[in-house]
Amino acid sequence: MACKLFKGLTFFLSYAILAAVLGMLQFGYNTGVINAPEVNIENFMKDVYKDRYGEDISDDSVKKLYSVAVSIFAIGGMLGGFSGGIIANRFGRKGGLLLNNVLGIVGACLMGCTKIAHAYEMLFFGRFVIGVNCGLNTSLVPMYISEIAPLNLRGGLGTVNQLAVTVGLLVSQVLGIEQILGTNDGWPVLLGLAICPAILQLLLLPVCPESPRYLLITKQWEEEARKALRRLRASNQVEEDIEEMRAEERAQQSESTISMTELICSPTLRAPLIIGVVMQLSQQLSGINAVFYYSTSLFISSGLTDESAKFASIGIGAIMVGMTLISIPLMDRTGRRTLHLYGLGGMFIFSIFITISLLIKAFFGYVQEMIDWMSYLSVVSTLGFVVFFAVGPGSIPWMITAELFSQGPRPAAMSIAVLVNWMANFTVGIGFPSMDSLENYKFLPFSAFLAIFWIFTYKRVPETKNKTFEEILSIFRHGNDSRSSLRDSRLYGSVLNCVNALEGHIPPAESAALMVAEEKPHPDSFVFAAGSERSSIAPAQPERPPPPLPPPRFPNSGV
Known part of the structure; x- marks a missing residue:
């Protein structure tokens, strides 16, 4: 293995x-x-x-x-x-x-x-x-x-x-x-x-070497890209990598020089850009920087001595290193999306425990036994918070932003995502001390953010494990096409539903004419038969003559 x-x-x-x-x-x-x-x-x-x-x-x-x-x-x-x-x-x-x-x-x-x-x-x-x-x-x-x-x-x-x-x-x-x-x-x-x-x-x-993708796609230096790949792969068999880059280049020729404005305005790229930005926010607004900046004071407020609090803070750094090492093999076995969900979920649970430990100190601070027990709860909760950060939100946002975009828009996307990350970092570093007005509930806003980011990841973030850049981009293109197809199918389905609903409430002559119209092949049926998801909506059927019309009946005439 x-x-x-x-x-x-x-x-x-x-x-x-x-x-x-x-x-x-x-x-x-x-x-x-x-x-x-x-x-x-x-x-x-x-x-x-x-x-x-x-x-x-x-x-x-x-x-x-x-x-x-x-x-x-x-x-x-x-x-x-x-x-x-x-x-x-x-x-x-x-x-x-x-x-x-x-x-x-x-x-x-x-x-x-x-x-x-x-x-x-x-x-x-x-x-x-x-x-x-x-x-x-x-x-x-x-x-x-x-x-x-x-x-x-x-x-x-x-x-x-x-x-x-x-x-x-x-x-x-x-x-x-x-x-x-x-x-x-x-x-x-x-x-x-x-x-x-x-x-x-x-x-x-x-x-x-320079990045082979940069050499081949941006600079059009194919031979230099091959040399770089041979050194990196320690093999002369680099055609598979070259072909992957060529496929990416062909798919992105119209977007070879994507500016930030064009990136934001592109319907296909807007969805991965939003995902990249929210992933960066999920890292910084999770509350991890509040733990890094104020862990010592947090441990002291929980009842630890000054010296114990400093060594507990060093323990946070050591645990992050260890858990990041563990997450390296998990990243390509479990997947980015799954690990991010685990990380956000675990951080949410332990952020609640941090709040509970602060509340225990406020309500039972006069009982020495409760202070000792609460100190352990505070340390364990903070360390658990850091462990789950290292599992998912610590590394995945940096990685997935680069994975969601192909060569053309990637630099602009990374610039926007990193700018958002630093802005959120600055906001948390400046704003957390002012959250003292919330007293023992200062971690609850982070708990709310973690819940929101977990729901967003579950609903919107695709899995990028073992996918090429072109395959990842096709997910978002397919999403746009599927929404368009769904609108078309709903529109056509509503026409058929209207016919069925009217049947029995209109004169038979008109009903027969509508039946003929329904049985005729849909004009797009040949496209649907080629493998589209809408093929079951309007299957092509052979034309047959309409049934004979019954004698007309006139309301209230008895005839």
């Missing part, structure tokens, strides 16, 4: 994926690295302000400055994510990733030199630049991996994106503890270590 599951995973393909997902590790690291040294950064801001203006800054002002340092990362991510499609089309998937590392190096150097320069503005600018870098990575990396992966491994390899994110989060949490770099002298080094993934990718990625 294992051999069958990983068939096609060559050494060079593994190397290319490892080099590419360093960009997603960069994203995960910079998402979590700012949280651990919060107190140290605030103390630095107080010192800088006092040296400049000769007076102490208020605590509220320091909190606002720190929130700028946190949130400006998401603003940069929006800009980078929105630009991903343009960069991918102009410089290629691999070329865009290589150029993006310049931003990664610049942003890391700015953050690392903040304390030396004695200017917190440098921290803001560095966080913004590294945010642009991470936004581009979230658009380019899934696109590149989905285009170089063979069909049977596309799901599992797509999950590697989320694995890299979780590894980056875990590394930032571990390095940020006080015993390592979470100190007044160590936090600039902690932020500056973001230079490592950028330099490592600059060293590893040049050996990797």
